[in-house]
Every structure is written in C-alpha cells, then in structure tokens.
Amino acid sequence: MMERSFTIIDEAGIHARPASILVQTVSKFSADVNLEFKGKKVNLKSILGVMSLGIPEGAEINISASGEDEAEAIQTITEVLKKEKLAK
Template identity: 40%
Template sequence: MIEKEITVTIENGLHARPAADFVKKVNQYKSKVELMIGDRRINAKSILQLMSVAIMEGQTIKVMTDGEDEKDALAFIDSFLQSGKES
C-alpha cells in the first residue's frame, strides 16, 4: 500500500467533467484506490462517492493505492489532481 498527501491544483476542483474523466481512468487500474477527504474515506472508482465529497482547488487529500499497479495508479492521480490531465 502507498499513501500520499496531494494538494489539488486542478482549476475549479473535481466538478462533474473532470471527476468523470478521473473515475474512468482510475477504473483502468487493478489496484484498490481510496481517497481520504477530512475524516471520510471514499472509493475513488465510484463517481457517486467522488462527487459526494466535492473536492475543491487548494484542498489537500490523502490518496491510498494498494495492488499490483499501485505505483502507476498513484502517479496518474498525482498528475491528474495537479493538472486535470495525465502527463
């Protein structure tokens, strides 16, 4: 398992369109991917759970990945939350 705190710099946070793009890509990884937002732990592969926490620009969240491609999943998430796209 890998954990990392990431400050979201994607403009306007994870509103509907970037959240959908994020979930679509995260679901391609085999690893379990969870986010801690405050005291809430959510499944990052669920659009409903992701939208329920309203991740905003400037917010710091903890990302936890666990599985065979956990490093790749974390690298994608780190890049996406800071730019809005995969680098």
C-alpha cells in the same frame, strides 16, 4: 500500500468533469484506490463517491492504493492531476 497527498488548485475544486476523468483513469487499474478528504474515505472508482465529498479549491486530499499495480496507479493519478491542473 502507497499514499500520496495533494492540494487542489482548480478554482472549482473537484467537480463533475475532473471527477469523471479521475474515475476513468483509476478504473483501468486492479488496485483498490481510495480518496480521503476531511476524514471521509471513498472508492476512487466511484463517481458518486467522489462527488459526494464536495472537494473545494485549496482542499488537502489523500489518495491511497493497494494491490498489484498500486505504484503505477499512484503515478498515473499524479500525472493526470498535474496535467489537468487540478492539484499540486
């Protein structure tokens, strides 16, 4: 299993558009990918799960992946979060 922590820098937090981008990105991988915020963990392949967390600007999140392509999944998520200026 691989994990990575991020700080959300988008002033709107993780709202519908970035949540959709993340879900679409992660859905390409076979690994199980989870997003954790304030002790709640959801499947990052579920738009409803991600939206239910209500992640604001400044939030510390943790993304974990386990499975065959976990390293590639974490790397791709990191690139998308930085490219979209969502997290650092």
